[in-house]
Amino acid sequence: MTDTKREGGCLCGAVRYEVSWPPMMLVTCACTNCQKQSGAAASVVGAVARxxxxxxxxxxxxxxxAASGNAVYRQFCPDCGSPILTDTKAAREGNMIFFKAGTLDDTADLAPTMHCWTASGQRWVHYPQGDIVMQRQEGLG
Ligand SMILES: [Zn+2]
Ligand SMILES: [Zn+2]
Known part of the structure; x- marks a missing residue:
């Protein structure tokens, strides 16, 4: 781990990745599909250049x-099931790709400051004051 790159991977270790650091954005997504896929209250999603x-x-x-009807490609380890990447047409056009930041090797200092799809979020989750909270967000996956 350096301050310009971070490594991550799936639970079983068959899939590994490296991303530039810091990411272009770091958000949580509490859409119902992210909750289904992650089994958690939200996905923690980072965006980097492809x-x-x-x-x-x-x-x-x-x-x-997505709610918009657009395809969202959710990519995961076929052995252990960890979600790793999310890709969309808009991300491709913007030369970005989304990664599930909860799969980084070190998550202790992650601090997403934007929270999407909170309208479908779980009621026990509270967001830090000053963060951007969006009831909905098209196109994030
Ligand atoms: Zn795996
Ligand atoms: Zn989502």
Whole structure:
């Protein structure tokens, strides 16, 4: 780990990745599909330039649908099921890719400051004062 790159991977270790650091953005997403996929209250999602992601191992892709109807490609380790990447057409056009920041090797200093789809979030979750809280957010996955 350096201050310009971070490494992460799936639970079983078959999939590993490296991303540039800090990410372009770091958000939580509490959409119902992220809750389903993560089994958690929200996904913690980082965005990096596509060429700032180095991936090793093979991911399986589930083609999900956003509320907008657009395809959301949820990519996960086929052996242990850890969600690793989320890709969309808009992300491709913007030369970005989303990674699930909860799969970084070191998550202790993660501090997402934007929170999406809070309208479908779990009621026990409270957001830090000053953070950007969005009831909905199209296109994030
Ligand atoms: Zn795995
Ligand atoms: Zn989501």
């Amino acid at each position: 060429d700032a992601l180095v991936l090793s191992g093979t991911l399986k892709t589930y083609e999900d649908r």
